[in-house]
Amino acid sequence: MKDINIMSITDLSKDLAPIISNTMADVVETKLREYLKKKSFKPGDALPKELELAEALGVSRNVLREALSRLRMLGMIETKKKRGMILARPDILGTFERVLDPLIIDNSTLQDIFELRLVLEMGLAELLYIRKTDKDIKELENIAKKEINNDNSFRIKNEIAFHGKLYEMSGNDTLKRFQIMLLPIFDYVVTLEQKPTRGSVSHLDLVEILKTGTVEDFKKGMQAHLQPHFDRLK
Amino acid sequence: MKDINIMSITDLSKDLAPIISNTMADVVETKLREYLKKKSFKPGDALPKELELAEALGVSRNVLREALSRLRMLGMIETKKKRGMILARPDILGTFERVLDPLIIDNSTLQDIFELRLVLEMGLAELLYIRKTDKDIKELENIAKKEINNDNSFRIKNEIAFHGKLYEMSGNDTLKRFQIMLLPIFDYVVTLEQKPTRGSVSHLDLVEILKTGTVEDFKKGMQAHLQPHFDRLK
DNA sequence: TTAGTCTTTATGTAGGACATATCAAATGTG
DNA sequence: CACATTTGATATGTCCTACATAAAGACTAA
Structure with a gap:
């Protein structure tokens, strides 16, 4: 009885989706990628500022920054204090x-x-x-x-x-x-x-x-x- | 005189490091990587909680979360609501x-x-x-x-x-x-x-x-x- | 033992506040 | 008028507090 139960659960976990608990940062990250691709920015182009993006996406600046932090790590964007964010070319292998x-x-x-x-x-x-x-x-x-x-x-x-x-x-x-x-x-x-x-x-x-x-x-x-x-x- | 000055500056910028404006999140990210490697965690092992890490690193929970967000994106760690964070195996190619x-x-x-x-x-x-x-x-x-x-x-x-x-x-x-x-x-x-x-x-x-x-x-x-x-x- | 409920707790999200660096305009000086 | 200096505005970096939420663990009842 117990064994059967375990088996069915194992089967389930194989069949069913892994239940991706999409956190907001994940969603925002994806949306930002789509946004960058859609708008076909060129390297060096300026991006909207954090507050604008956050508002447009309907999330807190906090969440937005987590997503931006990821893109920044990958070298997809660079940020400077006053100038705002710009699109950069990522170093493929570096990441x-x-x-x-x-x-x-x-x-x-x-x-x-x-x-x-x-x-x-x-x-x-x-x-x-x-x-x-x-x-x-x-x-x-x-x-x-x-x-x-x-x-x-x-x-x-x-x-x-x-x-x-x-x-x-x-x-x-x-x-x-x-x-x-x-x-x-x-x-x-x-x-x-x-x-x-x-x-x-x-x-x-x-x-x-x-x-x-x-x-x-x-x-x-x-x-x-x-x-x-x-x-x-x- | 002016030209000479400009020249020397250009030369400098070639020789010197590109002035990596290390943001706290960058530093914390690196420190976390070192920490994970040093402690040689195995996949599935539990990590300290955010507040503890933040305090230990001397940064705000906010900064810490930006760094964690990066590692999470790379699949190096996974987080669950109460259980805390665990080390995961990154999906090399996915990233x-x-x-x-x-x-x-x-x-x-x-x-x-x-x-x-x-x-x-x-x-x-x-x-x-x-x-x-x-x-x-x-x-x-x-x-x-x-x-x-x-x-x-x-x-x-x-x-x-x-x-x-x-x-x-x-x-x-x-x-x-x-x-x-x-x-x-x-x-x-x-x-x-x-x-x-x-x-x-x-x-x-x-x-x-x-x-x-x-x-x-x-x-x-x-x-x-x-x-x-x-x-x-x- | 099992099922169900409650409490605790760590993460997820929001919003405000201030520091800092930097661009741009205003100002002063020859 | 041209150039150097100062000042103000602004976007990012960092911190803090607060609350929602989900889930583990304890506790209770059948």
């Missing part, structure tokens, strides 16, 4: 970092992000071959050489340095920053391994391929390098 | 969407994100071959077949449907949602083209490869399919 920071991510998402990183590394080849320079390759080689006579404690650091340099060589700033954000995750998953899982292709091998090989060669090399990680996927 | 939404992104970042998408698609192959099912392939084929006799207005929609399905087949939820977020960007860049840039490998070709070809075949196919986009990179 992303804020959430990733405390690392309170459930395991399934963690795994997803780790895979995301693998996907990125595998797909990097084209960009790399379009933009690589001799200087870059030399730097990459230096990084790879350093790690030869190193104890295990430095292994991860070198791993990070090498792959980080690869992202940098892609010439894509967003990608590079994105990768930096994902580092802790990569780190975490790697440390889950008991012993270092080395692919059949080393970092130095990859550098060599970059020097003389084709894009196809590099893709195969990277695949072999990451193979141990792929092997653990199911 | 990302919020910033991406208004599409006030500068062109260089736009380009970066477009490239990011290309990288993702190129790197998807391994995951795809690990997890693809016959059912998936059949659905993908249906999507590809639909687009044969279609006017241009549906072209983008089909493009989106096909590639979206690919992400779905990766079995990576985060990746899938990430791709959805990036759609508007992809859309935007694609519409910049005057005429459709078709690669030498069509969607149907890709499906065929998925059926009978190897991972390597698929990678080459995808590369050819996206070649027009890569050609535009510099």
Whole structure:
């Protein structure tokens, strides 16, 4: 009897909506977003003042400010003392970092992000071959050489340095920053391994391929390098 | 004299920090983050009540609530009427969407994100071959077949449907949602083209490869399919 | 034990008050 | 008239108080 009750409740919670107790600040936040989009403000444009907005929305200045505070955090608006508020351009990744920071991510998402990183590394080849320079390759080689006579404690650091340099060589700033954000995750998953899982292709091998090989060669090399990680996927 | 003065000021403004007018809410937000991290709360743990926090931080409840409102938006904490606040697990991507939404992104970042998408698609192959099912392939084929006799207005929609399905087949939820977020960007860049840039490998070709070809075949196919986009990179 | 009621309490919301920084106009000076 | 200075107006930042509301926990009754 009891068990049945519990079951039905569990089922319910799956089916029914999670009962979002919309607080006023939530509603106002949404309305403000819509307002900004609808009016198609350009960065730098001035916004109405707090009291006007609060009155128009029919909420206290307090609630309005909570909503504004959120948008301000995201970099969507900026405020100055007398001048009022202006629309700004948010730093996409900067805000992303804020959430990733405390690392309170459930395991399934963690795994997803780790895979995301693998996907990125595998797909990097084209960009790399379009933009690589001799200087870059030399730097990459230096990084790879350093790690030869190193104890295990430095292994991860070198791993990070090498792959980080690869992202940098892609010439894509967003990608590079994105990768930096994902580092802790990569780190975490790697440390889950008991012993270092080395692919059949080393970092130095990859550098060599970059020097003389084709894009196809590099893709195969990277695949072999990451193979141990792929092997653990199911 | 005057010019010199102006010059030196300009130089200063480049060198010096941008004078972050730290509002109390900003400081409190940071302090709360540190507090949460330091105490290493686990999801579900109860937090002190607002008044206690406000007093401990030496700020008004108002300021504290602005900071809390931010964390609440990011999904880092949840609050219930009497129970107080509890630590929650943030929805990584959900917050990302919020910033991406208004599409006030500068062109260089736009380009970066477009490239990011290309990288993702190129790197998807391994995951795809690990997890693809016959059912998936059949659905993908249906999507590809639909687009044969279609006017241009549906072209983008089909493009989106096909590639979206690919992400779905990766079995990576985060990746899938990430791709959805990036759609508007992809859309935007694609519409910049005057005429459709078709690669030498069509969607149907890709499906065929998925059926009978190897991972390597698929990678080459995808590369050819996206070649027009890569050609535009510099 | 179970069901129902009451009390307590932490959050949600409102409104007023004042400090502060800054823009803009008024004022003074050569 | 042009330029520097002062003054006033104003929007945001911060604080405070008060009350509504929902929900946990205690208490009571069947």
